[in-house]
Amino acid sequence: MKVLTLNFLTCAVKDCKSSNNSFPLHPKDAELVYDDLEINPQLLVNVLPRVDWVALRTTSTELGFPELPEQPPTVEELESDEKMLQDLHKLLMETQIMEGKLVCGNCGHEYAIREGIANFLLPSHLV
Amino acid sequence: MEYLIRFSQSHETFRLPEIQALAIIEGIDLKVISYSLESPFCIVNLPSEDAAKRLIQRSILVQTIHELWGAGLTLDDVHAAVRSKTAHLWPQYASCSFKFSFDSYQSSRSGADKVRIINSFAYLGFAGPIKMSKPDQEFILFEDWILDSTPLGIPDPKAYFFGRYFATGARDLPKKLDLKKRRYISTTSMDAELALITANIALAAPGKLMYDPFVGTGSFPIACAQFGALAFGSDIDGRSIRGEGKKTLKGNFEQYGLVGNLGSVFTADLTNSPIRKMALGEGGEDGARGRVFDGILCDPPYGVREGLRVLGVRDPEKSPWIIPKGIEMYKQSDFVPPKKPYSFLAMLDDILQFSAQTLVDNGRLSFWMPTANDEEQEIPVPTHPYLEIVAVCTQVFSKWSRRLITYRRLPNAQVDPEAMKARDETRELLGKTVDELNPFRRAYFSKFETPMTPAN
Numbered sequence: 001m002k003v004l005t006l007n008f009l010t011c012a013v014k015d016c017k018s019s020n021n022s023f024p025l026h027p028k029d030a031e032l033v034y035d036d037l038e039i040n041p042q043l044l045v046n047v048l049p050r051v052d053w054v055a056l057r058t059t060s061t062e063l064g065f066p067e068l069p070e071q072p073p074t075v076e077e078l079e080s081d082e083k084m085l086q087d088l089h090k091l092l093m094e095t096q097i098m099e100g101k102l103v104c105g106n107c108g109h110e111y112a113i114r115e116g117i118a119n120f121l122l123p124s125h126l127v
Numbered sequence: 128m129e130y131l132i133r134f135s136q137s138h139e140t141f142r143l144p145e146i147q148a149l150a151i152i153e154g155i156d157l158k159v160i161s162y163s164l165e166s167p168f169c170i171v172n173l174p175s176e177d178a179a180k181r182l183i184q185r186s187i188l189v190q191t192i193h194e195l196w197g198a199g200l201t202l203d204d205v206h207a208a209v210r211s212k213t214a215h216l217w218p219q220y221a222s223c224s225f226k227f228s229f230d231s232y233q234s235s236r237s238g239a240d241k242v243r244i245i246n247s248f249a250y251l252g253f254a255g256p257i258k259m260s261k262p263d264q265e266f267i268l269f270e271d272w273i274l275d276s277t278p279l280g281i282p283d284p285k286a287y288f289f290g291r292y293f294a295t296g297a298r299d300l301p302k303k304l305d306l307k308k309r310r311y312i313s314t315t316s317m318d319a320e321l322a323l324i325t326a327n328i329a330l331a332a333p334g335k336l337m338y339d340p341f342v343g344t345g346s347f348p349i350a351c352a353q354f355g356a357l358a359f360g361s362d363i364d365g366r367s368i369r370g371e372g373k374k375t376l377k378g379n380f381e382q383y384g385l386v387g388n389l390g391s392v393f394t395a396d397l398t399n400s401p402i403r404k405m406a407l408g409e410g411g412e413d414g415a416r417g418r419v420f421d422g423i424l425c426d427p428p429y430g431v432r433e434g435l436r437v438l439g440v441r442d443p444e445k446s447p448w449i450i451p452k453g454i455e456m457y458k459q460s461d462f463v464p465p466k467k468p469y470s471f472l473a474m475l476d477d478i479l480q481f482s483a484q485t486l487v488d489n490g491r492l493s494f495w496m497p498t499a500n501d502e503e504q505e506i507p508v509p510t511h512p513y514l515e516i517v518a519v520c521t522q523v524f525s526k527w528s529r530r531l532i533t534y535r536r537l538p539n540a541q542v543d544p545e546a547m548k549a550r551d552e553t554r555e556l557l558g559k560t561v562d563e564l565n566p567f568r569r570a571y572f573s574k575f576e577t578p579m580t581p582a583n
């Protein structure tokens with residue numbers, strides 16, 4: 001599970017959708033691996049406007065990365081900032097949660113991640 | 128300038144949507160001058176040869192593209208057109224090596240005929256060496272013959288086109304991704320050629336985020352990754368993603384050297400999706416914020432081989448113990464959440480609603496949907512106020528056919544709020560039982576299974 005993907009995911013429980021606490025999900029006991037991938041600036045620039053920056057800052061800190069700036073770079077800033085591109089590439093694209101859990105801050109439900117694949121299926125009392 | 132596209136004469140209804148999508152991806156102004164489903168020859172107008180090369184470089188259904196020198200109903204017409212329009216081009220080819228070939232659709236020419244026709248082009252004044260393999264230039268006379276012309280005694284094709292070859296489509300890609308050589312597949316894996324065509328029509332491209340919510344063994348994400356996109360997928364069946372041993376979805380990406388283009392795959396039910404969504408109508412300022420995907424493409428389950436299922440309990444009153452048991456057991460790692468049958472039409476509607484909520488402006492949804500051949504059994508193309516239908520392509524089998532339906536996410540400002548209200552009301556009418564609202568499943572079983580039982 002890439003950190004980028006985590007920024008797109010919230011709790012699957014319908015009652016949690018309206019709560020601000022259900023996003024982002026919080027990694028717990030996360031085992032990280034780093035893939036060595038070629039950087040794709042075009043992709044990062046395309047992705048930037050879709051990233052919820054506040055949530056990304058939370059996730060980044062929770063995973064032990066250095067704190068991200070308070071404001072996201074603009075697309076123009078990102079295009080010309082080699083270091084920012086590298087940092088975001090590493091965080092969003094190369095970092096994977098292989099094992100662990102994702103916890104909803106609203107209902108406390110824990111979604112297991114095994115072999116990099118998160119499981120969002122819900123038991124019947126939660127659907 | 129006019130160019131002649133030589134299509135493959137297969138998947139005919141997919142051909143124009145594919146090149147029109149490629150024109151959007153490449154930002155090329157494409158005008159179709161003449162086209163017919165019955166012919167592999169199509170005349171288009173394009174700004175330049177370079178644009179024409181870019182247009183077709185990843186096309187699955189374009190075989191080749193040619194500078195069009197002349198077209199006509201008779202060979203004399205062709206000569207007249209070539210003489211009047213292309214004389215200024217002839218000197219460029221006066222001394223290079225070249226060859227003349229024939230592409231006679233639904234027929235062939237005898238050697239003597241070929242020589243006679245080639246000689247009729249002598250006025251071009253090409254004096255360079257003739258090379259049958261790897262010539263500098265290849266000139267081709269295309270002939271569009273009626274089927275069975277020879278037995279019918281028809282001496283001439285119904286149309287001719289004469290052009291200079293300069294580029295070939297992506298015909299090697301279906302071979303590269305061929306299911307027969309893919310490490311991990313299942314009975315419902317999508318054929319490589321059709322998966323690639325779908326990825327083209329859904330506008331997969333470098334830097335874009337594509338998603339398949341019914342990912343299975345990953346055929347669509349693989350095709351999207353092949354075109355440089357970052358591909359995501361999910362499936363209600365975690366086993367289909369995990370596979371076994373080395374046969375896994377990720378293993379397929381490894382096999383093709385595309386791991387860098389694999390986003391994430393996860394286990395999820397589309398009707399209880401964890402993907403963050405935005406209420407329709409909100410967040411339109413820059414057309415994207417809050418909406419994640421550039422394209423969504425899928426082959427949803429239609430409940431023929433196995434009933435369509437979503438999370439939940441079929442009949443909580445008849446089996447009241449299921450929910451308490453779930454509460455007790457769900458934290459165990461081997462817990463399998465109960466599933467219930469679901470209506471195919473409701474699922475289609477869920478896919479449209481999900482796509483409207485998660486696609487960026489002008490992002491595309493392309494999905495496959497079966498439809499019985501029989502008029503009565505036809506399932507109408509589903510609609511949604513936020514999605515404009517772009518193309519409906521049909522693949523016909525002997526006993527049934529299926530369609531690839533493609534939509535474009537409209538910017539909020541172009542959507543009528545009243546239409547959305549009406550839609551929500553119709554949605555209520557979609558029932559909950561399987562057969563009642565799964566016309567395809569019903570038709571499939573009544574049509575194809577009954578004849579198997581011998582009638583006495």
Ligand SMILES: C[S@@+](CC[C@H](N)C(=O)[O-])C[C@H]1O[C@@H](n2cnc3c(N)ncnc32)[C@H](O)[C@@H]1O
Pocket residue numbers: 313315316317340341342343344345346347361362363364367395396397398425426427428435436437438
């Ligand atoms: C026709 S197959 C798709 C195959 C895929 N295109 C491939 O190439 O392997 C449909 C898939 O949808 C999955 N599915 C069924 N119900 C689902 C649901 N409610 N949510 C998500 N996926 C579901 C099935 O497990 C199956 O893998």
Ligand SMILES: [Zn+2]
Pocket residue numbers: 011012013016022104105106107108109
């Ligand atoms: Zn929750």
